[in-house]
Amino acid sequence: MKKKDSILKVATVLFAAKGFAATSMREISRLTGAAEGTIFYHYKNKEGLLLYILDQARQDMVRQFQDFLKERSFASGLDMVEEVVSFYLYLAGLMERQFQLLHRDFLYQFAENKPEFRANLEAIYNCLADFFEQAIAAGQADGSIAADVNPRKTALVLFTMVDGLVRFKNYNLYDAGALFNELIKSCRRMLKAN
């Protein structure tokens, strides 16, 4: 079971860093020391390997978020939003490869006609949007967040914003990391009750 795991590890890094098409089975074979045939012994084909990786990434990410919420309590809904955003940014550093992979567009191309891929991506996004929505709903209940915003829609806007920043950080076009504080302040201004 050693080779199967190291194939998974190496393939995750390569798919995330170079993309799906640009990563060859030969390269995975070379970097793991496993023969090419071994990869196909453990995984049906290249696409099956990717699906396995995506499935793992989904499990890891969802577990991380659930653990985070279980251990923490929050002074107010608005504080909860801030901490969920912060945790998202922290996690994007901790699980850099998984986030990088999730920002690769080949995943969304597969998702368009392959339900297994779509299901995994939807699970991740729903899970994350749910956490944001819970925080907003809590804030509206305790009065820290404006009552006139739609919790679900605002959660999705919030998520879009945070996820977009992580993506730009990975693209290395401008110093998105320097915007983390500004982002959190912006979220507070956007949500706080008058």
Next chain:
Amino acid sequence: MKKKDSILKVATVLFAAKGFAATSMREISRLTGAAEGTIFYHYKNKEGLLLYILDQARQDMVRQFQDFLKERSFASGLDMVEEVVSFYLYLAGLMERQFQLLHRDFLYQFAENKPEFRANLEAIYNCLADFFEQAIAAGQADGSIAADVNPRKTALVLFTMVDGLVRFKNYNLYDAGALFNELIKSCRRMLKAN
């Protein structure tokens, strides 16, 4: 000059819709009616064709935004922000293919070690961020936008948010189009002076 143009047009659509690696010269040849050799007669190689396309996209997008700002005047800086955001969303529909292309990650991979690509992408993002920044600065001058936000950083956060939503719309994962109104309301809440 007919074939050169139709190659450009078809390649733009294919690169944007299928990606760079997944689009073959043979396919471009088939769809244009031009022989494969003709593509290489007009463009140095596949990468050169992509660069030409990116250059065109940059020119188109920058021109569209400049024309928009030239013709319009705004009641306040905050209104200007709203209208710039709205125009961005409108343009993402009008120039769907160019926006789709701009959200393909192969561009950012090229940008990492090819200055010609990086220069084009930076030009686009700087141009757009500048428009947002101008609007915020105008709003701070006329008192419609809170004075305690950093104009550049907030412009980038704003841009990240709007661009992220367009991206999710293209990914077809959830109905991002339904969030356009919520997005604009969120921007106003985020920026308005107290």
Next chain:
DNA sequence: CTCAAAACTGAGTGGTCGCTCAGTTTTGCC
């Protein structure tokens, strides 16, 4: 130790790719 199942191997296969080039056709100026 025995032996079958599980894990692993790598040369080989058919296919696709970007790109070249020797040659043909079209264009437009005199």
Next chain:
DNA sequence: GGCAAAACTGAGCGACCACTCAGTTTTGAG
């Protein structure tokens, strides 16, 4: 109409790809 330059052609090349398969090695229960 003559003719050179520009535009265009497509068969062919070498490289690389995902994947197969017949055979070898390793593993672990009895």
